[in-house]
Amino acid sequence: MVSLTLNNPVVQAYIVHSAILALKLLSLTVLTALARMTRRIFANPEDAKMLRGGKVKYDDPVVERIRRAHLNDLENIPAFWILGAFYVTTGPAATFATLLFRLFTVFRILHTIVYAVIPLPQPSRAIAFGIPYIIMLYMGIQVILYYVTAL
Amino acid sequence: MVSLTLNNPVVQAYIVHSAILALKLLSLTVLTALARMTRRIFANPEDAKMLRGGKVKYDDPVVERIRRAHLNDLENIPAFWILGAFYVTTGPAATFATLLFRLFTVFRILHTIVYAVIPLPQPSRAIAFGIPYIIMLYMGIQVILYYVTAL
Amino acid sequence: MVSLTLNNPVVQAYIVHSAILALKLLSLTVLTALARMTRRIFANPEDAKMLRGGKVKYDDPVVERIRRAHLNDLENIPAFWILGAFYVTTGPAATFATLLFRLFTVFRILHTIVYAVIPLPQPSRAIAFGIPYIIMLYMGIQVILYYVTAL
Numbered sequence: 001m002v003s004l005t006l007n008n009p010v011v012q013a014y015i016v017h018s019a020i021l022a023l024k025l026l027s028l029t030v031l032t033a034l035a036r037m038t039r040r041i042f043a044n045p046e047d048a049k050m051l052r053g054g055k056v057k058y059d060d061p062v063v064e065r066i067r068r069a070h071l072n073d074l075e076n077i078p079a080f081w082i083l084g085a086f087y088v089t090t091g092p093a094a095t096f097a098t099l100l101f102r103l104f105t106v107f108r109i110l111h112t113i114v115y116a117v118i119p120l121p122q123p124s125r126a127i128a129f130g131i132p133y134i135i136m137l138y139m140g141i142q143v144i145l146y147y148v149t150a151l
Numbered sequence: 152m153v154s155l156t157l158n159n160p161v162v163q164a165y166i167v168h169s170a171i172l173a174l175k176l177l178s179l180t181v182l183t184a185l186a187r188m189t190r191r192i193f194a195n196p197e198d199a200k201m202l203r204g205g206k207v208k209y210d211d212p213v214v215e216r217i218r219r220a221h222l223n224d225l226e227n228i229p230a231f232w233i234l235g236a237f238y239v240t241t242g243p244a245a246t247f248a249t250l251l252f253r254l255f256t257v258f259r260i261l262h263t264i265v266y267a268v269i270p271l272p273q274p275s276r277a278i279a280f281g282i283p284y285i286i287m288l289y290m291g292i293q294v295i296l297y298y299v300t301a302l
Numbered sequence: 303m304v305s306l307t308l309n310n311p312v313v314q315a316y317i318v319h320s321a322i323l324a325l326k327l328l329s330l331t332v333l334t335a336l337a338r339m340t341r342r343i344f345a346n347p348e349d350a351k352m353l354r355g356g357k358v359k360y361d362d363p364v365v366e367r368i369r370r371a372h373l374n375d376l377e378n379i380p381a382f383w384i385l386g387a388f389y390v391t392t393g394p395a396a397t398f399a400t401l402l403f404r405l406f407t408v409f410r411i412l413h414t415i416v417y418a419v420i421p422l423p424q425p426s427r428a429i430a431f432g433i434p435y436i437i438m439l440y441m442g443i444q445v446i447l448y449y450v451t452a453l
Contacts, residue, residue, distance in 0.1 A: 018384055020444050068195070074380075078384075086169070240308055276348070
């Protein structure tokens with residue numbers, strides 16, 4: 001069994017990448033708010049009243065695209081937090097684990113950019129989504145194989 | 152206070168069930184993608200362009216049903232990850248805790264099947280949802296009672 | 303490096319506040335179910351069949367408002383769970399960290415009340431959303447600065 005302390009470089013790499021991903025996830029709220037305010041499109045009547053010309057609308061293409069990018073983050077980033085933490089406990093090589101965490105983080109940031117900031121033609125988003133997804137499948141399978149006797 | 156190490160069978164049972172739930176959660180993305188591709192129904196114009204006859208549509212009953220199953224996972228599985236981890240720290244009996252983790256996992260998998268794969272009449276989905284939900288309430292209350300002096 | 307055990311008061315404060323937030327998040331499911339049943343508005347045909355006069359509808363203002371409050375929880379509470387846990391590892395003063403956890407929890411509960419239970423005019427919801435959000439940004443930046451050498 002590996003011994004895990006906060007001095008462990010894999011633990012530190014996990015923490016810092018996960019924290020960056022949390023801030024990245026939170027940034028989608030700001031993107032949504034900016035899009036809502038510049039386009040004056042809101043989800044609630046009491047919000048629409050705050051701005052002259054504000055109206056309630058649920059099909060604005062720009063706002064909805066950012067919301068889809070946000071939901072996609074919710075579908076992926078919490079799963080990384082848990083699978084990454086478990087993967088660390090299996091004692092992977094520090095350089096390899098750090099590479100996986102870095103790739104995951106960079107591609108999830110790119111995913112937000114190509115989805116919500118500058119919509120690019122496919123397969124940009126498919127790639128930015130797929131690489132982090134495959135990393136999670138890999139980590140999840142490694143964790144299950146390592147602990148399978150506990151089933 | 153309980154001592155928790157990675158050799159602890161409850162810790163291992165928690166990790167392996169949580170990892171299975173993470174992969175199950177991720178599988179919903181594949182289900183959505185398959186439904187979108189076979190039905191040629193997409194959420195973004197750049198995705199619709201990839202397939203002949205692809206169109207943007209937000210009310211396809213099959214796709215939306217899978218998306219609701221996915222959202223229901225997001226409403227439940229991360230809460231299990233955190234409550235399960237805390238519950239382990241209260242030092243429950245290994246066989247009982249493992250039983251709860253196993254029931255939670257089996258019923259959440261059944262939930263996906265009866266919701267998104269083979270829609271079954273109620274109360275199939277209500278039961279598949281309710282048992283894991285009650286397990287989380289139980290774990291949450293146990294955790295709060297155990298640590299309440301920290302409030 | 304700080305030493306973290308389950309006797310640590312910051313660890314205990316983190317656990318108990320996070321568990322309360324998990325139960326609060328789960329309570330949104332009950333709110334949605336109550337609104338659906340009293341208004342007989344459902345998301346699936348098999349659910350609508352359970353109640354006389356039940357129908358499938360996706361634009362009921364009361365139900366959709368509760369669903370937006372729920373989604374907002376998913377966008378914020380899991381990020382708190384991970385950032386709060388990391389923040390604890392940076393060894394903050396116990397009273398200050400506990401104050402942050404308590405403020406976060408109280409304002410997220412208020413957020414649910416002013417959004418989904420008794421809709422209040424703005425800026426009630428903006429404040430109930432903003433204070434927890436700023437706490438998360440603060441914790442996230444503290445964590446990254448503390449572990450930045452691991453990047």
